[in-house]
Amino acid sequence: xxxxxxxxxxxxxxxxxxxxxxxxxxxxxxxxxxxxxxxxxxxxxxxxxxxxxxxxxxxxxxxxxxxxxxxxxxxxxxxxxxxxxxxxxxxxxxxxxxxxxxxxxxxxxxxxxxxxxxxxxxxxxxxxxxxxxxxxxxxxxxxxxxxxxxxxxxxxxxxxxxxxxxxxxxxxxxxxxxxxxxxxxxxxxxxxxxxxxxxxxxxxxxxxxxxxxxxxxxxxxxxxxxxxxxxxxxxxxxxxxxxxxxxxxxxxxxxxxxxxxxxxxxxxxxxxxxxxxxx
Ligand SMILES: [Zn+2]
Ligand SMILES: [Zn+2]
Ligand SMILES: [Zn+2]
Numbered sequence: 278x279x280x281x282x283x284x285x286x287x288x289x290x291x292x293x294x295x296x297x298x299x300x301x302x303x304x305x306x307x308x309x310x311x312x313x314x315x316x317x318x319x320x321x322x323x324x325x326x327x328x329x330x331x332x333x334x335x336x337x338x339x340x341x342x343x344x345x346x347x348x349x350x351x352x353x354x355x356x357x358x359x360x361x362x363x364x365x366x367x368x369x370x371x372x373x374x375x376x377x378x379x380x381x382x383x384x385x386x387x388x389x390x391x392x393x394x395x396x397x398x399x400x401x402x403x404x405x406x407x408x409x410x411x412x413x414x415x416x417x418x419x420x421x422x423x424x425x426x427x428x429x430x431x432x433x434x435x436x437x438x439x440x441x442x443x444x445x446x447x448x449x450x451x452x453x454x455x456x457x458x459x460x461x462x463x464x465x466x467x468x469x470x471x472x473x474x475x476x477x478x479x480x481x482x483x484x485x486x487x488x489x490x491x492x493x494x495x496x497x498x499x500x501x502x503x504x505x506x507x508x509x510x511x512x513x514x515x516x517x518x519x520x521x522x523x524x525x526x527x528x529x530x531x532x533x534x535x536x537x538x539x540x541x542x543x544x545x546x547x548x549x550x551x552x553x554x555x556x
Pocket of ligand 2: 292296297298300302520521
């Protein structure tokens, strides 16, 4: 299975759209892997994960064939993951020569939002949607996909996903805090080849809440290895970063170069926009 990280930032991007903090200023100066758009990933060039407002930018920058995509998993309805406004551009006036409809899969809120949208500004958008129940395997394209309840926004049922093609298995855990014990119990039945963990809080040492920092990623990795959910071959990726997590408790600002080498020493790959992995 191939996974391509198209966008690797939290809601406001890094640099943040309107932010003048030190971490954003330095990202602008350094450029390259320090520049991060909103969260999106692509499996084997045809299964999209999330639909943020930066989808169009990812099409231009990464050469993603967006009109060809028939299936998209939505993790939750925060706008850095789900931006239905752009689906208007799938109506016949704007989208010519589409050979298929696109189906979005996700939670009840996503389904309700798309139902209302289809009755209004999204009329004619050639999009279907399907609500997925938690813990139940669904066949999407050639994959088995299982939504897990994330620990994120209490106002909706946010999802993390297990995605398997029968040979490799991925855990895509964005956005979420540390899993609840019932999720750990479910995860214990799997052996993952790639684990992608929310690292919004990056170098902060605060714990709890709807996101993780790198310290919590390390705790998750350690438990997964200890309890057999991961092995020596498992690739651990830290992903979904906020500029607000760049400053450690000592006041040092961590940018891509130094952060990624530190993460590497501790068994993690730090994602960047365009990172592509074959597992
Ligand atoms: Zn997010
Ligand atoms: Zn900033
Ligand atoms: Zn979110």
